[in-house]
Amino acid sequence: MIAYLSIGTNTQHQANIDAALNLLRQHVNVTAVSGIHESPDHRGGDLVYWNLAVKLETALSRDALKQDILRQIEANLGRDRSSEWVTIDLDIVMFDGEGTPDIHYKHVAIPLAEIFDK
Numbered sequence: 001m002i003a004y005l006s007i008g009t010n011t012q013h014q015a016n017i018d019a020a021l022n023l024l025r026q027h028v029n030v031t032a033v034s035g036i037h038e039s040p041d042h043r044g045g046d047l048v049y050w051n052l053a054v055k056l057e058t059a060l061s062r063d064a065l066k067q068d069i070l071r072q073i074e075a076n077l078g079r080d081r082s083s084e085w086v087t088i089d090l091d092i093v094m095f096d097g098e099g100t101p102d103i104h105y106k107h108v109a110i111p112l113a114e115i116f117d118k
Contacts, residue, residue: 001057001058001059001060001062001095001096002055002056002057002094002095002096002097003028003055003056003057003058003062003065003092003094003095003096004053004054004055004056004092004093004094004095004112004115004116005024005053005054005056005070005090005091005092005093006051006052006053006089006090006091006093006102006107006108006111006112007020007021007051007052007053007054007088007089007090007091008049008050008051008052008086008088008089008107009049009050009086009087009088009089010041010047010048010049010050010084010085010086011085011086011087012087013036013050014050016077016087016088017036017050017052017088019077019088020073020077020088020090021033021054023073023076023077024054024056024069024073024090027058027069028056028057028058028060028065028069029056029057029058030054030055030056031055031056031057032054032055032115033052033053033054033055033115034052034053034054034111034112034114034115035052035111035114036050036051036052036111037050037051037052037107037110037111038050038051039051039106039107042105042106042107045084047084047085047086049086049107051107051108051110051111052111053093053108053111053112053114053115054115055115055116062092062095062096065092065095066092070090070091070092071090073088073090074087074088074089074090091108093108093112094112
């Protein structure tokens, strides 16, 4: 299966992105990575986010990818969903040709457009 992810962070930007990509590559075949795009907090806060998109190939189901890989990477990198500080956010935005509502956010769509179908 082909999946596209959106990756974002608003703290220790480069270190968190590098760590997430390294951990992701241990579990799936990453075939394309967009450039990094800086964006304001889409919820209206003062934090600066770095966002990128990743294309990958996996034999895992959508749920297994999300729960067994992405959520574990987030946990390993200290993600606390109750905090405004986002060490890393890994979201599936397209899986096996089916997109999610997140695909319409500018901070998702722009990086995704760089690597879609590459």
